[in-house]
Amino acid sequence: MPEGPELHLASLFVNRMCEGLVFTGAVEKSEVNKNPEVPFCCDAYIIKAQSRGKEVILTLTPFKNDGDSKRKVGKQTQHPMDVVFRFGMSGFFRFTSEDDLPKHAHLRFYTNERPRRVLSFEDTRRFGSWQANGTWQKDRGPCVMFEYESFRENVLSNLSDKAFDKPICEALLNQKYFNGIGNYLRAEILFRLQIPPFVKARTVLEGIELKNEDKKEIKKTTDTAGKKGVKVETPDLLSLCHTVPLEVVKLGENGYKPAKAEYSVLQAWMQCYCVDGMNSLSDHNGRTIWFKGDPGPMVPKGAKSRKHKWKIQKDHDYTDSKKAKKTHTESIAIEKPAKKKDNIKVKKESATSKAQGGSKKQKKDTKRVSKEPADENTKSKKQGKRSSKVPPRTGTNKIKGQHVEEVIKTKRNSVTCKESATKAKPQRRSSGTRGGRSR
Structure with missing residues (x-):
């Protein structure tokens, strides 16, 4: 276009x-x-x-x-x-x-x-x-629409050219022979003749040359409607290169309005190019060819199909980034209270662990007071670097001392050995009230 x-x-x-x-x-x-x-x-x-x-x-x-x-x-x-x-x-x-x-x-x-x-x-x-001060480009051939006879002769007399070693879909874009044919026209022409796009161009065009050489005239057939005496020309590839562009010209300005970017009439006229249900592949030059059925034997390696061009594409980057930002803020809002709960749980766990540690410490004191045998492992873990000769400081806080006495009383009731309980009494008084060393 x-x-x-x-x-x-x-x-x-x-x-x-x-x-x-x-x-x-x-x-x-x-x-x-x-x-x-x-x-x-x-x-x-x-x-x-x-x-x-x-x-x-x-x-x-x-x-x-x-x-x-x-x-x-x-x-x-x-x-x-x-x-x-x-x-x-x-x-x-x-x-x-x-x-x-x-x-x-x-x-x-x-x-x-x-x-x-x-x-x-x-x-x-x-x-x-x-x-x-320019002229028509010398490398361009005759116009397919308004110089049809010269165009046809130019193609059929140069079939030995290397340009016709390529697939027919690529040869149709060569302006040296098909001046005026472009991407959408080649798709429509090949589709009407049901010619695979990736067939060798010379193979397609040699048949046209043989027909003309044998009969020296354009083949005539009876009309499909059965009307006697009415003769029509059998369309071949070169004749459609002439008639299909003229169909677009007949659409007039309604078919092509570049100033308004409106192509609805031209789009409705198309039978293959960018039509739903058709296949598409990129040729050796990276141009997209639309077709139906088998593409032919000369398909490029790794050729990929292309997306539909006529669809109105929205600004996907803008909408996606907007959605991404929204979901990002939502996830942050959801995670914040979860983190607070986790902090509360951690604080509770630390508080309980401290309470447990305190009770263990108290039990350790009661064990030391009662002179019960303790394991060396537990003693090293609980006491750390503190020497066994120096007892922990007690008696500075009366409330703590009272609490220790209550714990000792409960512990004393559970102890079965009376001798250990009686021996623990004087040590409890001295450690709780006077702060002296245990005897």
Whole structure:
């Protein structure tokens, strides 16, 4: 996109918009575009357009008034100039007022009126190009739409060319032989003839050549409706390269509206390209070919299918990042109370462990008071570096002493040996009240 039909529709658009208008001044080029300047300046000139395959020529012809011959005009072009345009992927012409000049209008032609209007070449991606004082490109063949006989002869007389060693889907994009055919047209042509896209081009085209050599005329068959005497041409690949683009031309501007980015009519006309249920693969040049059924024996290794192009793609990155941020904040909100609970549990566990440690310590004291034999392992764990000669400090806190006495009493009742209990009494008094050493 755009292809031969679109460029022809662009030429028709220019001729319709510029009919009866006089342009003036210099041709302006935008500063950001890298294409060359167009050295044309004239007080009055007219513009006409014509297309050939994937090229459009604007002819700038000076308009001579009666007063022009009497006065000299400095720095003005007195001869017509042809400017050749190639649209690339997104180029097209627009005709607007000077105030509504498009942002990507890279070449501008101003009318001789007030307020001024502008014919501009708009190209968002800047893949399009132009050439001042240019001609049709020599490497391009005859136009498939308007030079059909020359186009057909050019292909069939050069089948020995290496270009036809490639798959037919790739050969159809070679503008040296198929000037005007592009990506969507090749898909529609091959689909109507049920030709696999990755079959050798020469294999497909040699059959057409043999038919013409044997019968010296185009094959005729009766109409499928059964009407007697009505003869129609059997379509072959070359004839469809001529008729299918003309079908798009018949759709007119309703089929192709690049200024409004509307292609609904063209999309409804398509039978294969970007149609649901069709297969797609990338060819050896990385271009996507749409087809149905078997792709053929010359499929590139590792070829991958492509996504549907006509679907309106949302800003997935924006929505996904927005969702991700939302879920991230939600997860944080959920985790915070969980962490608080964990902290509470940890505090409770530490408190209980301290209480247990205190009770163990108290039991240790009671064991030391009762002079019961203790294991060396437990003694080393509980006492640590403290020597056995120095008892723990007690008696400074009366409440603790009372608590220890109660524990000792309960412990004393549980002890079966009376001798150990009686021996523990004087040591309890001395440690609890006087803070002296145990005897």
